[in-house]
Amino acid sequence: MKIAVCIKRVPDTETRIKVAGTTKIDEAGVKFIANPYDEFAVEAALQLKQKAGGEIVAVSLGPDSAQETIRTALAMGADRGLHLKTDGQPYDTLAVAHALAAELKGYDVILLGKMAIDDYNHAMGPALAELLGLPCVSAVISLTIDGAKGAAEREVEGGVEVLSFPLPAVITTDKGLNKPRLPTLPGIMAAKKKPMESKPAALGTVRVTVRSLALPPERPAGRIIGEGAAAVPELIRLLQTEAKVL
Amino acid sequence: MDNLDFYAVDSSLSEEERAVRDSVRRFVDERVLPIIGHCYVEGRFPKELIPEMGSMGLFGANLPEEYGCAGLNNVAYGLIMQELERGDSGVRSFASVQGALVMYPIYAFGSEEQKKRYLPQMATGQVIGCFGLTEPDFGSNPAGMITTAKEQGDGSFVLNGAKMWITNGSTAHVAIIWAKTGTDQDSIRGFLVPTDTRGFTAKDQKGKLSLRASDTSEIVLQDVCVPKGNLLPKSGGLKSPLMCLTQARYGISWGALGAAMACFEEATSYAKQRVMFDRPIGGFQLQQQRLAEMLTEIVKAQLLVLHLGRLKDAGTYTPQQVSLAKRNNVNMATDIAREARRLLGANGILAEYASMRHMENLESVYTYEGTHDVHTLILGQAITGLNAFN
Numbered sequence: 063m064k065i066a067v068c069i070k071r072v073p074d075t076e077t078r079i080k081v082a083g084t085t086k087i088d089e090a091g092v093k094f095i096a097n098p099y100d101e102f103a104v105e106a107a108l109q110l111k112q113k114a115g116g117e118i119v120a121v122s123l124g125p126d127s128a129q130e131t132i133r134t135a136l137a138m139g140a141d142r143g144l145h146l147k148t149d150g151q152p153y154d155t156l157a158v159a160h161a162l163a164a165e166l167k168g169y170d171v172i173l174l175g176k177m178a179i180d181d182y183n184h185a186m187g188p189a190l191a192e193l194l195g196l197p198c199v200s201a202v203i204s205l206t207i208d209g210a211k212g213a214a215e216r217e218v219e220g221g222v223e224v225l226s227f228p229l230p231a232v233i234t235t236d237k238g239l240n241k242p243r244l245p246t247l248p249g250i251m252a253a254k255k256k257p258m259e260s261k262p263a264a265l266g267t268v269r270v271t272v273r274s275l276a277l278p279p280e281r282p283a284g285r286i287i288g289e290g291a292a293a294v295p296e297l298i299r300l301l302q303t304e305a306k307v308l
Numbered sequence: 309m310d311n312l313d314f315y316a317v318d319s320s321l322s323e324e325e326r327a328v329r330d331s332v333r334r335f336v337d338e339r340v341l342p343i344i345g346h347c348y349v350e351g352r353f354p355k356e357l358i359p360e361m362g363s364m365g366l367f368g369a370n371l372p373e374e375y376g377c378a379g380l381n382n383v384a385y386g387l388i389m390q391e392l393e394r395g396d397s398g399v400r401s402f403a404s405v406q407g408a409l410v411m412y413p414i415y416a417f418g419s420e421e422q423k424k425r426y427l428p429q430m431a432t433g434q435v436i437g438c439f440g441l442t443e444p445d446f447g448s449n450p451a452g453m454i455t456t457a458k459e460q461g462d463g464s465f466v467l468n469g470a471k472m473w474i475t476n477g478s479t480a481h482v483a484i485i486w487a488k489t490g491t492d493q494d495s496i497r498g499f500l501v502p503t504d505t506r507g508f509t510a511k512d513q514k515g516k517l518s519l520r521a522s523d524t525s526e527i528v529l530q531d532v533c534v535p536k537g538n539l540l541p542k543s544g545g546l547k548s549p550l551m552c553l554t555q556a557r558y559g560i561s562w563g564a565l566g567a568a569m570a571c572f573e574e575a576t577s578y579a580k581q582r583v584m585f586d587r588p589i590g591g592f593q594l595q596q597q598r599l600a601e602m603l604t605e606i607v608k609a610q611l612l613v614l615h616l617g618r619l620k621d622a623g624t625y626t627p628q629q630v631s632l633a634k635r636n637n638v639n640m641a642t643d644i645a646r647e648a649r650r651l652l653g654a655n656g657i658l659a660e661y662a663s664m665r666h667m668e669n670l671e672s673v674y675t676y677e678g679t680h681d682v683h684t685l686i687l688g689q690a691i692t693g694l695n696a697f698n
Contacts, residue, residue: 246363250331
């Protein structure tokens with residue numbers, strides 16, 4: 063089975079982000095990690111390979127630093143890396159999807175996170191599937207592949223949706239699908255020796271760009287207005303007049 | 309700026325070193341931290357972590373791949389120790405003993421057959437080891453040990469004696485026992501003793517107020533007979549166990565840094581959230597001084613061990629340099645843990661916070677692997693050329 067996993071380099075959620083200029087974040091001192099939703103995809107790919115055999119290629123699009131993120135997937139157990147090189151991280155989903163689609167023909171299963179935690183776009187999987195003319199199953203919390211058929215479960219409002227689909231397919235992964243393994247130390251050492259191809263990304267037309275980035279306003283400190291029942295009238299007054307939530 | 313990387317030391321680490329650190333950090337966050345407070349209160353080592361620590365490759369990670377180890381450099385190895393002790397000194401001690409005190413001597417002094425037999429299984433944690441050097445009456449003065457190994461006519465050895473303060477003693481499958489084959493310290497040799505050998509008993513030492521999430525045992529050897537093949541053939545003299553201690557002390561100097569980082573992080577977060585006199589206590593000068601002192605010592609310690617690690621990788625480090633790092637880093641961590649506990653006020657005495665646990669643990673770390681005082685004398689001798697031990 064030919065399996066591809068797309069994986070994106072994103073800032074760690076625990077990093078304090080600063081905006082540099084107007085459209086970029088200041089990367090100095092920022093720790094980058096593999097997008098956590100993509101880690102579910104890597105784990106799903108590894109489990110699939112364990113069952114059905116085959117090869118896993120880990121793909122990332124971005125500047126040279128994306129290779130580090132690819133090596134995370136290689137350390138977890140992916141077989142080879144494919145780096146699609148760009149200057150900076152393009153924002154336009156469709157433009158990036160064109161570049162990925164150009165490289166991802168002929169795979170049985172293409173896995174990626176349902177979204178990246180830096181832009182929250184939720185769009186790459188569907189865009190990629192559309193360009194490849196493949197069925198797309200998004201945000202799966204359960205996945206079974208049997209021969210050329212797949213079954214998946216998704217969480218929908220108030221219940222679970224059960225789907226079946228033929229391969230090849232594009233599948234995006236959600237939290238709850240699995241528990242991604244940590245890269246082992248021998249795995250990290252082995253990752254250095256696995257093949258990694260780097261080539262320029264054939265981006266589609268970039269139409270969406272970031273005009274400005276701003277941090278949310280700082281939250282004011284909490285306030286203690288009194289204690290016990292005596293404080294309730296004042297609390298109600300403030301919730302009505304100041305917070306305007308009642 | 310990340311408080312724990314105030315001097316951008318990360319930029320001096322390779323991608324692989326950072327990857328190792330980050331993976332072990334996640335392991336500790338996900339597996340160790342949620343349970344370690346309870347383990348400490350219950351006084352038990354979390355044995356359930358051993359298989360995963362093994363499959364992660366945490367044991368003997370700086371030994372070569374041909375023996376099933378990860379083959380990491382010494383900086384990456386140090387970062388593992390740092391992260392494990394960010395969890396708990398007991399968990400780091402387990403890995404130190406397994407890697408630096410058991411796997412290392414097998415690697416350095418063992419026969420090819422012994423290496424092939426033990427190292428791969430110890431790397432995965434299927435076989436657990438302990439290191440028997442210290443005796444009830446011989447701690448800082450190991451040369452005086454009274455445990456003996458008498459060679460028999462058939463080449464086998466009979467061991468008699470007692471060992472104390474042995475980490476993993478009661479859990480180990482195999483013990484490395486240091487014993488005199490003659491009368492002087494040059495006759496000290498290392499022996500691989502399977503713990504199910506007749507005459508070998510290990511009993512946990514109870515009532516510890518420190519390293520409670522770690523097994524510490526007393527070992528008694530009564531006419532324990534081991535075949536000739538269990539002698540570590542290349543061991544000879546007190547120098548051999550001291551070489552193991554240098555390995556372990558190197559890891560400890562990184563580990564203590566991890567404990568200090570955990571306390572500093574806890575204290576910083578608490579100082580920013582805890583409100584007293586209508587504002588976060590972090591806004592008061594006294595607490596800021598505490599935090600500033602902690603950070604300064606941590607940064608110095610980070611730079612110290614990183615450089616020491618590079619020297620070790622270059623093969624040019626000396627045991628005296630390791631003594632300086634162990635002495636400094638454990639001492640500063642002990643101070644930081646105590647200050648962090650104080651900053652936490654009454655909450656700081658609860659097991660739900662880590663600082664007091666680290667503070668108690670570090671008293672053991674201060675005392676084992678060469679007490680602070682012994683390292684002072686090692687440095688004194690290095691400076692003056694005069695021996696103050698005897």
